Amino acid sequence: MDGVTLPPVEWRRRAGLDALVDALGEARFVGGAVRDALLEMPVADVDLATPLPPHSVIDRLKAAGIRAVPTGIEHGTVTAVLESGPVEVTTLRRDVSTDGRRATVAFTDDWQADAARRDFTINALYADPGTGQIFDYFNGLDDLSVRRVRFIGDPLQRIAEDHLRILRFFRFLARFGDTPDPAGLDACTARARDLMALSRERIADELLKLLVARDAVRVTGLMIERGIFAPVLPEVVSPDRLTALAQAEAAAAIAPDPIRRLGALLPQDPQLAEQIGARLKLSNNQRKRLVATATPHPESRPRALAYRLGVQTAVDALLLAGRSADAAQVSTWAVPRLPIGGGALVAQGLAKGPDVARALRAIEDQWVAEGFPEGSRVEEIVASVLAQALRAHR
Structure with a gap:
């Protein structure tokens, strides 16, 4: 050239x-x-x-x-x-x-x-x-x-100089490569345990970048096959859920997300997700999201899920469940606010205190169940719940 x-x-x-x-x-x-x-x-x-x-x-x-x-x-x-x-x-x-x-x-x-x-x-x-x-x-x-990722010089020596190069090899392979250089792949496989010497922050930084790269799914499968995760993330044993998630993201036209994809690689165990988030020194927000990806959500209605958990968590849950159309719909939805507050209930005769909180919850539950209606229907829901609350204290 x-x-x-x-x-x-x-x-x-x-x-x-x-x-x-x-x-x-x-x-x-x-x-x-x-x-x-x-x-x-x-x-x-x-x-x-x-x-x-x-x-x-x-x-x-x-x-x-x-x-x-x-x-x-x-x-x-x-x-x-x-x-x-x-x-x-x-x-x-x-x-x-x-x-x-x-x-x-x-x-x-x-x-x-x-x-x-x-x-x-x-x-x-x-x-x-x-x-x-x-x-x-x-x-x-x-x-x-030819989109080949190849170490300069002896791969084993380059890895000995900086163990993070093992993960960088796979990240660059996922972003740019078509086929791995055999000598480099073998060297990374042989020295995978060297990753244990690295700070978990450096490992997390490389891993999260890798997971959203162009060919992340295939390369992640190769890493599992070669035992690259075993020393630092032994919980990662299968690429199957990541494969399904990537297909769902593509179908919904939603960009890959590293925390969501990490969640797809882990067992569906909230306590374990919390431990791994701490192990990788993820931020509080990242750890919270990672735990949410491993937590069962009883609510199945897309917008109700987004209202209760937030749009980002709902999109994660829907994509991980393979519900691409629902995820696409929710991803652009502006979550509404409950159109009434406690002060309005007090003004209509309800005593301040726990009764107001209970009434607001009942109104909110009915409002969510009916798909977030507006106008006169909200007034009807409020009137019905308020009437029941007032009758209970006569």
């Missing part, structure tokens, strides 16, 4: 980007932006690599009137804040030592040395900002052309 150049994609015209490149003097686009542009995919983040030391980067940006934030300066990263958004500028690096969780780096001016420390060949592509010329040190373009 000699002579490949970066296409004239829109993000190359981002406001302030040319000024940033000019200020640096020597820099190249690197990583995801180059890869995704060549695949004609949307690009979210733009990164630049430069041989300049971090403090020189800061000095040059300040001289050019560009705000510089030392977001990861010990690892060579400075964030340039442009009017069109942030751009990370990272000094070329080589690894000095690694322990599977973090690396000690030294700065260098050797582009190939910087490429050599990256994980996969498709992530080690650089592009000249001016000409678009691609610099490819490890045949990443060939791998990209």
Whole structure:
């Protein structure tokens, strides 16, 4: 694939980007932006690599009137804040030592040395900002052309350097790949237990990204087959419910959701879901949703379910039950508010206290059961419940 150049994609015209490149003097686009542009995919983040030391980067940006934030300066990263958004500028690096969780780096001016420390060949592509010329040190373009995810160098060594690369291998396979590189797949299988050394936050971050990738269902099945989950999530033993969920999401035209999909991989046990949510250090809201995916819901009417539990939880439950049409309907429904409050009941003669709460519950139950009627029917429901409550206290 000699002579490949970066296409004239829109993000190359981002406001302030040319000024940033000019200020640096020597820099190249690197990583995801180059890869995704060549695949004609949307690009979210733009990164630049430069041989300049971090403090020189800061000095040059300040001289050019560009705000510089030392977001990861010990690892060579400075964030340039442009009017069109942030751009990370990272000094070329080589690894000095690694322990599977973090690396000690030294700065260098050797582009190939910087490429050599990256994980996969498709992530080690650089592009000249001016000409678009691609610099490819490890045949990443060939791998990209056949959508192959391949480690740079010896896969076992790369995994030993950073155990998270096991999950990244499968995430990139799910997002970009058609077939896994056999040596990489075997290395991930052999070293799956290395995942136990990682923080659960890092595992959760990679896993949740993987679960919404283009080919997540097939790749998740491959991971189960290869025993990748066993060391850290032994509860994941079958892709069947995830397969059914993905089909339901597609039928309802509802975007994949990582927590919903994680719920599909787990046994339907609320207590276990709570334990796994805590194990993965999920946020309180994520844990609550995960538990809800494992909890039976006696209410079967779609809108009543959404009213009682919230739209998001209802959509999760309906999709997991294979009820695509109901999920699609509920997903865009504006949940109404009960059109009466306790003050109105007191004004009509009901004594303040538990009687008001009981009457409101009765009104709400009838209102929900009838499908959230409006106008005169609400008045009739209120009058009926109020009459019964007043009679009970005569």
